Amino acid sequence: MSGMKVDGGDGLGDGAGTALAGVPAFVGVGGVVWEPAAGRLHCDATARAVLGLTREECEEHPEALAARVLAQDMPRVFAEARRALDRETSFSLYFRLRHAEGDARWTHAQGRVVRDAEGHLQRVVGVVRDARPDVEARESHTADPTGARHADLVQQLTTALTQAATVEEVTEALVRAGLLGPAAVRSVAVCCEDHGHVLLLSSRGFPAPAVRALRMSRVEDPLPLSEAIRTGRPVFLDHAALLDGYPQLRRLLPPHDRVGYAVLPLTAQGRTFGAVGLASEGGAFPPQLRTVLLALSGTIAQSLQRALLYDRTREMAAGLQTSMLPARLPQTSALTLAARYRPAPFAHEVGGDWYDAVHLSRGRTALVIGDVQGHDVHAAAVMGQLRTALRAYLAEGHSARAALSRAGRFLAELGTDRFATCALAVLDPAADEAEVVRAGHLGPLVRHADGHCAWYPVPGGMPLGPFPEEDSPSTRIPFEAGATMVLCTDGLVESRTADIQVGKTALLRCLQSAPAPLETLADHLLTAVADPAGNADDIALLLAHRAE
Template sequence: MGSFDWDLDAGTLEFDDAGLAVFDLRPEEYDGLPGTVSTRVPPEEGVRIAAVIEEAMQTGRSSYGAYFQVRRRNGHRQWTHVRGRILRDKRGTAYRVIGIVRNASTELTEFTVISPLEAGRRRITGMVQGTTEALSKAVTVDDVAAVLTGTGGMERFGADGLVLGLVEGGVLKVIAAAGDSMEALEELSLHRLDDSLPLAEAVLTGQARFVTSLAELGDTFPRLAPYIQSLEVDAAAFLPLIAQARPVGGLALFFRGRSDFSAEDRNLCLGLAGIVAQSLQRAILFDQEREFATGLQASMLPRHVPVFTGAEIAVRYHAAWGGREVGGDWYDVIALPRGRVGVVVGDVQGHDTHAAAIMGQLRIALRAYAGEGHPPATVLARASRFLAELDTERFATCTYAQVDLESGGVRAVRAGHLGPFIRHTDGRVGRPNLRGGLPLGLATEFDDEEFPETRLDLVPGEMLVLCTDGLVEEPGLDIAAGMDALEAAVRAGPESPDALADHLSASLWERWGTGDDVALLLLRRAPDPGTPQAPRIHQYIHQADPEGLAESRVALRRALEDWGFAELVDDVELAAGELLGNVLLHTEGGAVLTLEVLPQPVRRVRLWVKDRSSVRPRRRTPGEAATSGRGLMLIEAVSSRWGVEPRGDGKAVWCEFVPEGSRIEENARTDLFAEPPVVPPEEPPED
């Protein structure tokens, strides 16, 4: 009796000396790989024990046990017993197996004198059962190919090489191959269904061909002759794969050391070919249904995404892996009046073609309402009414936002859907709190078509991320875990919207198991770094972010030092702190901070702080005991000039700083309502 430790992640299998003795292996002969042990296990026994282990892994069991035979050096078969304990992580994924193996000959002596006929029957039963169980889980054509060529694939047939071909029109296309020398046949991977090659002939005639002399095979099929020597095999079986009286493909099995095919061997090969044919036909039908369903879904989505100056937009749609069971997820990008952009992601209830059809109608209706220029709340109210009037019991969720690319202002609403993420220019990721309304359709049914609008700001370089729940939901886990995972993936991903969309798809959609469809939309406002002579930075400070002020000071200091204005750092930080503090304390929103260099008429620095309040700051003269009211006095003391500009939905307070030694006109200091400088600034971004 010995012990073993199987590391599933590393692919190593360690035995102690007693465990190696059970398999009649010497320590110096063993390299720690499972494949080395399998050389001591007859193919049919290997298939059977692999099926036991696979079933335990897939069903979530914590242990397994089985009897099997080991072939010792002298050719004798020894009954062996294995008992393994499966260790799993928090997600239930097996990562390690520990257990014991022992020589069980003494307790199963009666099996050592089993008749050759019974042994043969058990071998056939094991191979058929193992192949059936493995293929029962194959859904697509790729899955079937993976079963036949993956771990234990050839062993299920007792073969040393395998080639699988699929009939497509009038050609036979090789879709899978396994074995040391099978790459020699790559040039024959696509050929017509004729009698020039043995596998194509078997498919064409429906008759299997068993060959024990490859030299003679080369004489019969001259086209194959140049490849015979490279195959390094002694015998072959070319089997047609026929399902419902129709050829769907062909299977070629190659063997080393075989000199004949008994009647039992031929029947076994034909039986296994029948099992493969049924699985392949089922997979072909699944793929066809899958193509139909995804084609229907794709036809309902926008064919092209408009291009907008000042924005980069990336969209992705991933269909759930489930035959016709497509969902109703969608995205859209809409050109709006006055240079604005509408973006929306949504999800119609259900996973079927009806959900996809409803989605197509709802998307077009919402697009029409948005294109008329209605406010976001009105757009969703009308869309809800439209859905309620359709002959369906389905409802839908969505998040819709109108983005002004010139100012950065965002007006967002949501109807029972996930809120957006915003990736800031410094890599931080925020989750704006969007007050939500009821899902579309239900809102009308319950006479509650209120969709509160939330005002956001997108500074140059920031990215808006919208998605459906398929990107953040994992079966059995709280959606909060998926939201946290999405936030981490957005934070760690690349800056480009296209690259980030691919990163999110690979790290999240594939991670959750592709059980639900996903719509993903990313909009990045174009960065605005200014020019080398007049650089510029922007930053948004959220009212509920306690670290925002500290991070803004770091950004200001770094920029001023990079631009050669290190002597102004303290004054600019002081002014920024006063202006930002005033916004965060006395308004109901965040602030957009812009720092820029103005090269003319004298090189100087200008600081902007924009908010959504229309109340103008006023300079006061506080008494000696007053605890507030000195902010504007400080700004006036440390800056060369300052002022305030009204904006359509708020105001922007600015102040300028001139390095010591530079000159500026005597009328530089202005009162509160002074006009802006001679060189008007570009429109500072809105939050």
């Protein structure tokens, strides 16, 4: 926080007042907004009281805030801040601040990261409060380690596991948030049985040699995780007992370490299908925590089983979608093509987005991109049929307008209730132009050889399917040597949190400053523009570059 301006007056400036306008007001809770680009931290009066800052300190000595965080808490504060900024997520953490009276007070801060339409960090909005009552309540629970404190543990871990959708998120839930109190988990390994082998699903914190050995292990091997899967019995050991009982681990783990280990079988529907290994700081797990872990092992098993189904369903959905897209794109000396596809973020959804490219006569190439309504197997099936039909019409020699018109009638004759949007661009290097036809879809974005970028206002027709007799108009736009064309589905520029025009503007600006190599450009546009937090749709992206 060194060098950061802190606006702390009772009468906050206009900028600060605006920044804090969206922070909810509760008794004892102060609003804080950090604007890194401006180097400012806005605090209301309650926040100043919680943080122990006077108006003069805020205005003249902002470094006082960072200096008051206890040194032993700084690594955790910075680690949580980095995690929130890197993953664009919310945050919640406890830390201690040294106040003017000399006492160190527990403080709780929570908030969220806000980015602009181009993905740049705009501000961090949060609240702070005095957390001493929380700590006092926890300390009162310590006198009864099998009572309320462990009830809190069960509630916290159960809540975290309920929200975990993937195997990685289950692993994260076991590691983070101090779920085991004084015996904080530092390492986790999650595995399942796969035809006699131990399949490592996820691991955190274990040494690389141990992870490599685990990947090559079998259920019959005399190893802790293998035995838990084979016997269905849990094991609790300290470091010395682990090395004595499993001497083959001595070459994989340090000889001396103050670590405790818990190996829990994962059993669901009466069958042990995997195991989880936990390593904790501070030595062996206390008896009370062992009891809690055994009670929670069923919940962990159910969460992992659900996560495995989620991951496998998502993998199948992505595989089905990818199998319906072209395995390779036609490349010529005059034209280079690149494409990307990213599935929707929900495991059960198979999208209807597609792209295609077809060689035509006289050195021309047709680019196709489209989106069938819906996110299910039916949408994918319709997409596959529509893509095949459109390829056939283009191969037969029909014009872009006629091919798209025939595709609309084909979709109507399928008897489905789905409609589709589509854009078709026939690139003609000999004429330095492209013929574009679109049916309810986004038009082309072009970066010309001089660096100028533009969304071309190509007149469009109705989506394919509902209006089979409607034809889409054809428009010719310039596409000279050195130009690059971008076609995409709305998932790239549309978001639940912003208008589509915001996304289109962000894509145009990104293209203006993006790297030139086409494959690199495709990756850059997909990662820099798409909003993973606000986007619930799949994305198809097709790029073409004319050689100079």
